[in-house]
Amino acid sequence: MDARAYIEDHKGEFFTALREWLAIPSISADPEHHEDVRRSARWLADHLTGTGFPTVEIWETPGLPAVFAEWPASDPSAPTVLVYGHHDVQPVDPVEEWETDPFTPTEKGTSLYARGASDDKGQVLFHALGVSASLAVSGADAPPVTIKMLIEGEEESGSVHFAELMKANRERLACDVAVISDTTMWAADTPSMCVGMRGVTDVEIALYGPERDLHSGSFGGAVPNPLKIMSDLLSGMHDADHRIAIPGFYDGVVEAGAEERELISRLPFDEREWLATAGSTAARGEKGYSTLERVWLRPTAEINGMWGGHTGAGGKTIVPRSAHAKISFRLVPGQEPLEIQARVREYVEAALPEGIRAELEFGGPGVRACASDLSSTALKAARSAMGRAFGKEILFTREGGSGPEADIADILDAPLVFVAVGLNEDRIHAPNEKVEMPLLLKGAESAAHLWEELGTARDA
Template identity: 85%
Template sequence: MDARAYIEDHREEFLSSLKAWLEIPSISADPEHHGDVRRSARWLADHLTATGFPTVEVWETPGLPAVFAEWPAADPGAPTVLVYGHHDVQPVDPVEAWRTEPFVPTEIGTSLYARGASDDKGQVLFHALGVRAALAASGADAPPVTVKLLVEGEEESGSVHFAELLRDRRDRLDCDVAVISDTTMWAADTPSMCVGMRGVTDVEISLYGPTMDLHSGSFGGAVPNPLKAMSDLLSGLHDADHRVAVPGFYDGVVEAGPEERALIAELPFDEREWLRTAASTATWGEAGYSTLERVWLRPTAEINGMWGGHTGAGGKTIVPRSAHAKVSFRLVPGQEPLRVQDRVRAYVEANTPAGLRAELEFGGPGVRACASDLSSAAVKAARAAMERAFGTRVLYTREGGSGPEADIAEALGAPLVFLAVGLDEDRIHAPNEKVEVPLLLKGAESAAYLWAGLAAQM
């Protein structure tokens, strides 16, 4: 029996399991639901055991537990794949905006509505179905690659103990490729593979001038004004082409290649629709790049907040004593967050006028960008697997936001592949989250093909 037929045959069983899991309100950000997160971990462990994984463990952390499972390949020389996902979910507020109960999974047409349906329980669970389908297709009783699952319980509350978990369990997590099933594809009729995510680092900049607010009648125009200097500083973050003008900012940037840019250009992108989502009336950005390239491929400097001087009602003719700004930098592969921080510090120091004092406070070490190596066997195998499952060409996308994926890759010393079937329209952090059931089944089928493909190619 081929993988697709197996999956079709087990559709109802899969859905029934998924619904049972979705009924558990595993909201990690809410201490009242921590018992539910533990219940969710046990449910998953039981399910993976029933699926046939010989090793299934609930890994405690100082916070909430992760689930680990391993199913060794028959061939000890076969590659090892580690699938990453999470079993905790977002809060449901505002609950009155839901048209169905968030924890009463409800099928409407092809959609299954529930908190966690897309992010991330549906996408974790298709792997259990996928591995059974691979076995059914091969007739073997072990998968063609060693399959490990690591399903975190604190992803929606900051993954606070995850780095420690990766470090402590390093020996158990050894793998040749890491598969991330926690993103989206372009559209139901345009399957795609995420091949990268931007990194980020952020800073609060303060400029201090006179030790008190000054009367602008007596002193205005004759001492440096911190808000003027801050405006100059922030205005100077970009050049006329809207490139980031911090010297050295682009050092080390690994540019996206022509193949990836060509595949991005093939995506059916509707800029008017995008602007509606952006609640904006015009695009803006770095010269020479499309809107999608600007949010996926290009590093940015963004002013997130700014304040200083008199911000209340009415006028107050002062030279303010200080100015403050919060700025974040989205990063792309090749940019080291700590090196970017050094460059930003140097830029601020070089552009602080005499008479003012600058202070910078970075929000931690930052997050590195990550990208898949498009020429790698893993990416090729994953794309081929998806193309076979979907029966159509698979394009590339990236994500403009930032996640811990680069750290997972770094901790495991393994290349990343994103295999996911969520959609942007799944409303993953909003009311009325849903997932498309047919896409989950395609995800399971893709996974089944991927294990075989990886065994053949790596």
């Protein structure tokens, strides 16, 4: 029996288990559901124990629990692989927009609707089926690589305790490669691997001028206007080619290679359709890069909001006392959020004329970007494993969002490989989240092949 046949024979048990897990409303952001998050952790621990993992533990944090499991390879020299995912889910608001109960898993054709179906319970669970398929094919009592799983319970509420949890358990989590199953593919008929995620940091800037709003007829044109200074400051953040003009902003940026850009160019991207989804009539961004490259490979500075002075009905002729703006920066590999914050502060302070005072408030330390090494043995093994499961060449994508993956790579000193089968159309974080059931089975097959591929690639 091969892996595909085993998975086909056991898909009924797999989906029965998944429906049971999805029925647990493990919403980490809602204190009223924290006991449900704990119940979700216990469910997963029991399931992994039933799969055969000899070590399964629930790891408490100051917040909500993670689940750790380990299944050593029979050969102690075999590589060690850590699988990361999360068992908590997003809130379901607005619940009235759901066509089915979010915690009553419902099949429609090949789709399974429920909160967490794609993000991330379905993608976590296919690894358990993949391990079982791998053992059934080999006839062995242990997998060809040591498999560890770390499934956290706070990803959807900021992973606030996750870094410290990894640091406290660094030795037990030691691995040769970390497999991430919390992303998406390009499309069901265009399988792909995510090879990077952008980081992020944000700031609120407040500029203060006169002690109070001033009559513009008496003082206008003779004292600095905070809104005018803010307008100049924000417009100066980009040059004529839409490149960020903050000095030092691009220091250390790791440019994407020609191979990755070529594979991205082969994706069946319809810019007009993309613009329709965005409700925009034109694409615009950094010169020299395609639209996909702009949202995946390049850093950004986006003005999220700007306000000050009189914004109510009617006129009010004043020089306002203050101006405010919120700005977010998406970052790429090689950029450190705290260093970017320092460059932004320097840029603002250098732009201030006499009579204007600035206050900057950053939204925490930020999140670092991450990227896979396209030349690594581990990535090549994962790409081959997915190719065997899908029967197609696996292309590359990145994601514009941010997550804890950079912390995993840094704390565990392990390369990242993304093996995931979610789709952008799965409506993650939105009403009517769903997952394509055939893709979860492809994910399980990919995982089964991955253990075999990594088991023969001892330099992973």
